[in-house]
Amino acid sequence: MKRSSPWAIFAVLIMFGMPAYAEQTAEEILKAVIKIRSVIPREAHTASTLGTEREGNGVLIDSKGHILTTGYLIIEAETIEVFGPEGKTVNATFVGYDHSTGFGLLRANQPLGVEPMKLGQSSKAKEGEPVLVAGYGGAEAVMGARIVSRKEFTGYWEYILEDAIFTAPPYANFGGTALIGRDGSLLGIGSLFTQLAIPGLGSIPCNVFIPIDLLNPILDDLMTVGRPRKAPRPWLGINSEEAHGRVIISRVTTGGPAEKAGLQRSDLILTVNGKAVNGIADFYRKVWALGNAGVDVPLSILQGIRLRDLTVRSADRYQFLMLKPKKRI
Numbered sequence: 001m002k003r004s005s006p007w008a009i010f011a012v013l014i015m016f017g018m019p020a021y022a023e024q025t026a027e028e029i030l031k032a033v034i035k036i037r038s039v040i041p042r043e044a045h046t047a048s049t050l051g052t053e054r055e056g057n058g059v060l061i062d063s064k065g066h067i068l069t070t071g072y073l074i075i076e077a078e079t080i081e082v083f084g085p086e087g088k089t090v091n092a093t094f095v096g097y098d099h100s101t102g103f104g105l106l107r108a109n110q111p112l113g114v115e116p117m118k119l120g121q122s123s124k125a126k127e128g129e130p131v132l133v134a135g136y137g138g139a140e141a142v143m144g145a146r147i148v149s150r151k152e153f154t155g156y157w158e159y160i161l162e163d164a165i166f167t168a169p170p171y172a173n174f175g176g177t178a179l180i181g182r183d184g185s186l187l188g189i190g191s192l193f194t195q196l197a198i199p200g201l202g203s204i205p206c207n208v209f210i211p212i213d214l215l216n217p218i219l220d221d222l223m224t225v226g227r228p229r230k231a232p233r234p235w236l237g238i239n240s241e242e243a244h245g246r247v248i249i250s251r252v253t254t255g256g257p258a259e260k261a262g263l264q265r266s267d268l269i270l271t272v273n274g275k276a277v278n279g280i281a282d283f284y285r286k287v288w289a290l291g292n293a294g295v296d297v298p299l300s301i302l303q304g305i306r307l308r309d310l311t312v313r314s315a316d317r318y319q320f321l322m323l324k325p326k327k328r329i
Contacts, residue, residue, distance in 0.1 A: 027138070029184045032060045032117035035083035035136035036073055036092075036106070036176060044076035044322050045253070056175030057135045058082065059186055060116045064107065066223070068215065069176035070191045071097045071104030076322045083136065084112035096222030099317055100233070101214045102161065102191055105222045117178065120185030122211035125165060126150070131187065132180040133171040133207070143171055145207075149196060153208050154281045156239045156250065158317075165209040166196050179209045186212050227318055231292040234314030238263065242280045256320065261312040268302040287314070 040052045050072050058069035067082060074080055080092040090112060095105040125131070127147050135141040145167040153164035165188045171177055177190030188209030195203040218228045237256020241248045247269040252259045269277050272286035287297050293316035301308050 038077040168206040235317035271300040
């Protein structure tokens with residue numbers, strides 16, 4: 001593998017008004033960005049939507065070999081490999097996953113010979129600030145960007161990320177990338193590519209990063225039990241789209257609570273527990289306000305030309321997933 005040039009790092013740092021670190025320090029910061037490759041069983045629930053072979057990035061965050069990434073790269077993984085500096089390959093173990101934030105945690109089974117990246121404070125990262133987006137590969141995998149927005153992001157898979165970090169221009173291999181601040185600390189983990197509406201400019205392509213401040217409250221739980229200890233939110237097992245404030249089901253998870261209750265693709269959600277729905281975020285919050293996973297969710301829907309009232313017995317999404325599949329012999 002070609003050795004990264006510290007001068008390339010400096011060029012990006014200076015361009016974006018960041019401090020010029022010592023050469024070795026700049027290189028060491030980027031060595032903490034690790035490549036991840038995972039294999040998922042064909043029978044896994046996420047195999048049909050996320051694939052059985054996944055590849056992306058992660059960040060070494062402590063001396064015990066824990067690597068932080070975006071959860072979809074490793075969830076339901078049968079085997080995981082990580083690649084350190086100079087292409088060193090090490091097997092890794094799934095540690096934990098948090099659906100609410102989207103964080104995934106794994107652990108290298110052998111030392112990678114890398115200093116962990118310092119965790120920063122994403123609450124201090126403001127709109128307009130310059131940042132570095134770093135994937136695996138040293139200076140050649142670094143790109144300068146700016147924070148273009150700090151606001152809520154709503155995902156179609158029953159997901160809301162409050163105070164998400166939006167950056168532009170977009171980074172192509174965004175999954176699990178490191179968002180690095182002025183002081184060289186980790187501000188967030190790359191999760192998505194999206195379009196963001198900017199007044200006066202229209203829609204611009206950008207990335208969504210999970211703020212690092214969301215990690216500390218759940219890190220110990222991820223390391224010890226593999227998931228947050230708090231009671232899980234009710235999960236329906238649907239994907240949704242929004243049009244003019246209306247919520248339309250775009251996909252129903254096979255074997256999930258919504259399918260069992262009779263919900264179908266193209267159904268229009270009208271109310272939750274008798275209360276009108278106005279957009280996807282409002283829909284999710286009305287469902288979550290009913291209680292914890294397992295609570296009954298009364299819905300009024302338009303199914304074709306037929307108005308229907310039905311009740312979905314919600315579930316714990318973690319119990320639906322194969323978080324630690326058995327390896328084939």
